[in-house]
Amino acid sequence: MGMTVRPLRRLLPLVALPFAVSVFAAACGGSPALATHLSSGCRDGDRVALTFDDGPNPPYTGQILDALVNAGVRATFFVEGQAVEADPATVRREIAAGMAVGAHSYAHAKELPDMSQQDFAGDLRRSGDAIAAAAGLRPALFRAPYGHTSDTMLRALREVGYTSIGWDVDSEDWSGAPADTIVANVLDRAHPGAIVLMHDGGLGGGHADRAATLAALPRIIDGLRGQGYALVTIPELTGAPASHDAAQPREATCSAN
Ligand SMILES: [Zn+2]
Numbered sequence: 001m002g003m004t005v006r007p008l009r010r011l012l013p014l015v016a017l018p019f020a021v022s023v024f025a026a027a028c029g030g031s032p033a034l035a036t037h038l039s040s041g042c043r044d045g046d047r048v049a050l051t052f053d054d055g056p057n058p059p060y061t062g063q064i065l066d067a068l069v070n071a072g073v074r075a076t077f078f079v080e081g082q083a084v085e086a087d088p089a090t091v092r093r094e095i096a097a098g099m100a101v102g103a104h105s106y107a108h109a110k111e112l113p114d115m116s117q118q119d120f121a122g123d124l125r126r127s128g129d130a131i132a133a134a135a136g137l138r139p140a141l142f143r144a145p146y147g148h149t150s151d152t153m154l155r156a157l158r159e160v161g162y163t164s165i166g167w168d169v170d171s172e173d174w175s176g177a178p179a180d181t182i183v184a185n186v187l188d189r190a191h192p193g194a195i196v197l198m199h200d201g202g203l204g205g206g207h208a209d210r211a212a213t214l215a216a217l218p219r220i221i222d223g224l225r226g227q228g229y230a231l232v233t234i235p236e237l238t239g240a241p242a243s244h245d246a247a248q249p250r251e252a253t254c255s256a257n
Contacts, residue, residue: 035157039166041193041237050075054201056090060210078143081106081127088134100233102141113150138244163240167197179215
């Protein structure tokens with residue numbers, strides 16, 4: 001007996017991580033050849049995740065980060081590789097403040113879904129390298145520009161261990177809507193497990209004016225909390241790991257996804 005138990009104990013740490021990953025993947029369904037794609041978290045909880053795309057974009061990203069920190073909220077930033085190279089300090093601040101950081105391609109190219117797997121993998125590597133150089137971590141979350149994924153992209157994402165993250169509540173802050181409309185869009189559409197799409201930057205490194213998003217943010221935070229929601233990161237909401245470098249807390253897998 002003892003001879004069989006001891007080797008098993010020694011193996012356990014090696015077995016635990018792949019096991020956790022496979023349980024997470026199995027719980028969320030999908031093909032084993034394709035990366036898991038999630039548009040929401042568990043619908044039976046009381047948690048919502050705010051996400052911000054297209055940064056860093058000074059000065060708005062820093063101001064949005066300040067607003068989140070002041071309110072004690074952790075959110076998720078999907079950053080563009082070229083914007084990270086231009087402003088690595090802001091990505092370091094995001095990580096230091098407890099935010100999750102994921103990749104959002106290198107330059108927000110429209111043609112990503114039509115690229116060969118090799119070319120898309122190259123773009124993915126480039127944005128991952130930019131984040132690693134800026135913040136010292138290898139991202140494991142990816143959000144497709146425009147939300148456009150393809151099986152080729154999901155295959156490449158799977159090979160390097162990314163989870164694809166969509167959304168199911170659109171703030172429509174990209175449309176030039178005023179703060180009142182952005183607030184109403186989020187508060188009217190929020191539900192347990194929601195992933196909320198917002199923007200701190202502009203497409204392809206453009207320096208977008210995100211004053212309306214910034215003005216809406218404290219009201220969105222107060223409103224969601226008033227509805228009883230806790231605001232969490234994507235890894236906290238979904239159990240998907242944020243990076244390849246650190247063990248991430250995995251929440252209970254979803255029963256109703
Ligand atoms: Zn984007």
